[in-house]
């Protein structure tokens with residue numbers, strides 16, 4: 001989750017050259033892109049992007065680059081860029097899973113870290129275009145952020161994969177769903193990571209994942225011992241003199257941490273249930 005990936009294999013100059021070599025008859029918008037002044041400006045802006053690194057959020061919005069309008073740049077991205085450069089952007093073997101959620105790419109999309117609707121100069125710039133799964137792309141939307149701590153994620157520059165300082169606490173309830181995992185942030189958690197989890201919806205994603213895991217392990221355990229209801233579970237725990245807690249689900253959970261390797265394994269890794 002929030003993994004760093006290798007920089008794209010092509011630059012804006014190469015992207016323009018590839019589009020040019022695959023264009024027989026240039027339209028007005030393509031001629032605006034191929035204009036030497038436009039190319040020069042796009043190359044300069046790309047250099048600024050590389051220099052900014054994880055401060056990419058501070059780059060200024062531009063609505064037009066020389067004579068290339070935003071509408072034209074976006075249209076070239078959706079057409080010629082997608083047709084000719086998309087595969088080159090994705091040829092790395094690294095792109096097997098989404099750098100934000102670690103999930104499989106279904107479907108694989110390309111996301112503009114700085115939205116193409118506002119940053120014309122980066123609508124076709126590979127360093128601003130990252131492979132994300134459809135869900136993460138959708139959750140992030142047009143988000144930019146005002147400062148470093150509140151900015152979005154560019155996996156070409158940044159790495160928050162240690163998820164350092166994040167744990168999941170489990171609250172036990174008497175009513176259904178009986179337990180509620182809740183993400184906890186210790187003081188050592190970087191504010192930017194905390195914000196990223198929120199922007200991309202990874203906080204509720206982790207809580208959901210933990211809930212699913214707990215549910216599966218409890219189900220497996222209960223099936224094995226033929227515990228089909230809360231009443232039977234209570235009896236089962238009473239028999240084993242395990243019922244020190246009022247909440248039977250909390251008791252079972254604690255019992256399982258001691259007894260189930262699978263459970264302790266997933267709790268011990270980074271001290272999180274993931």
Ligand SMILES: [Zn+2]
Pocket residue numbers: 098099100101102103132133134135136137
């Ligand atoms: Zn994802």
